[in-house]
Amino acid sequence: MIDRLEKYEDWARACMHVRCGFCRENCPAYSQMQLDSYAAKGKMTILYHLLRGRLQLDETIAERVFACTSCGLCDVACGYNQSEAIHEMKAVLCKQGVAPPEGYRKISTSTRESGNPYSANSAEGDTVLQSLSESKLSSADYTLFLGCTQIYRESEEIDSLLKILRAAGVSFRIPNEQICCGSPAYRVGDEFQAFEQAKRITTLFESMQSDKILVSCAGCYRMFSNDFKLLMNDESRFKTTHTIELLQELIKQKRLKISPLNATITYHDPCHLGRHSGLYDAPRQVLSSIPGVRLVEMEWNRKFAKCCGAGGGFRAGKVEDSIAIAANRVQEAKATEASILATACPFCLRNLRDGAASIDSKIKIESVESILAKLVL
Ligand code: SF4
Ligand code: SF4
Structure with missing residues (x-):
């Protein structure tokens, strides 16, 4: 099983020779824990010694490897895709049956047992979807997929999104069954459960004869547009659009009438949408x-944007550290003197809000959709 990591040997060897440490700059795990073994540098050192048989996969190694938000900042700093190697290490640990720390493990067990990473009653999720009139439609241009965070934790985000889509006259329908996209399980290395979710989602979209999928969660977007192909070893059978791309198009086509807002706003790039998918301009x-x-930029933006600290199971595995990382990002937003910190992912939104609350910050944290929904005439 460890053979699977051999393809990263050259990267690990290069790292062992250089040990430059550029990857530490802004790595959320390193910035919080202040130990090299939490940065890509340390994880690649672990990988190198695993491949040489000098280390064994065990729970101490797992604690270091899983402490990664999958943000990809190390890839930008390093030049090698170290976050991909770290992801593979998580998958190998899972397959070898080495238990990840409790919080990360719960993501897998909850997805397997409840159908979502929050251990919520999935029948309640189905009820939310079935209460929306678009779930009764038998055909439409788009299928709007609502993710677990929107349904179980940030449901007001659904109202904002639907208000805009309806105002613009977008033809969309909604599945009447709630299924997790599998991203949380995948990010904690549970490829088996992620594959199960991918099969269920593909069957759902095929049964709806949907090939144009609309999502507004960065994690769902990356999963559908990239990771399903890897998991299912197959070309994707549907095209995925993030709602922010559709909003950009609707505005270009002048299909939305927007009233003015006198505000200075700064934008936080979700890692899965920005660095991992290249969606910066929309x-x-x-x-x-x-x-x-007036749009202003934080010091670290676009491909260099700091992570909110929530991804890769990190929020579940190390909640206090995750919120401290979010607070750090909020401080950066405050330095711009913006009154609103906007983002385009419900999971980032949630962690940034918790980060702001932890430092008693008054900056408003909103999704682009919720800002727009209040202004659409
Ligand atoms: S930037 Fe790359 S080569 Fe340098 S220490 Fe980090 S992982 Fe190793
Ligand atoms: S992906 Fe992000 S959290 Fe993980 S090692 Fe790289 S920079 Fe650190």
């Missing part, structure tokens, strides 16, 4: 198109 163009809005 959210900025949407925000800039609001009359009266």
